[in-house]
Amino acid sequence: MIVVGLAASPMVSASSADDAMSQLNAIMADDAKRQASYEAGHERIRFCGYCHGEDGNSKREYIPNLAAQHPLYLFNQFEKFRDGTR
Numbered sequence: 001m002i003v004v005g006l007a008a009s010p011m012v013s014a015s016s017a018d019d020a021m022s023q024l025n026a027i028m029a030d031d032a033k034r035q036a037s038y039e040a041g042h043e044r045i046r047f048c049g050y051c052h053g054e055d056g057n058s059k060r061e062y063i064p065n066l067a068a069q070h071p072l073y074l075f076n077q078f079e080k081f082r083d084g085t086r
Ligand code: HEC
Pocket: 001, 002, 003, 044, 047, 048, 049, 050, 051, 052, 062, 063, 064, 065, 066, 074, 077, 078
């Protein structure tokens, strides 16, 4: 599994990282939003969980665990997948 400290990641610009974290914090602080977010994520678990494990712990050596990774690190990876840099 790849472990990257956020402070050491040059791909996270301060503003997009701040935006992502403040959005996440706002969702997590609000019971209704958090619940809605879990439910929305649940639909996707079947697809992502097939490889990454239903609880985010992969059972295959070559597929990284997503559980317990820093949300900003994951956010940054999604951005990289989207723009093709990863
Ligand atoms: C077919 C199997 C498969 C499926 C389905 C899949 N992934 Fe992955 N995922 C991988 C593999 C293999 C890697 C490692 C690729 C690499 O290192 O470039 C990876 C890497 C990642 C990473 C980077 C993890 C890290 O430690 O850097 C993230 C985040 C991720 N996947 C999220 C998702 C999400 C979210 C979904 C569902 C929308 C998903 N994956 C579906 C196989 C899969």
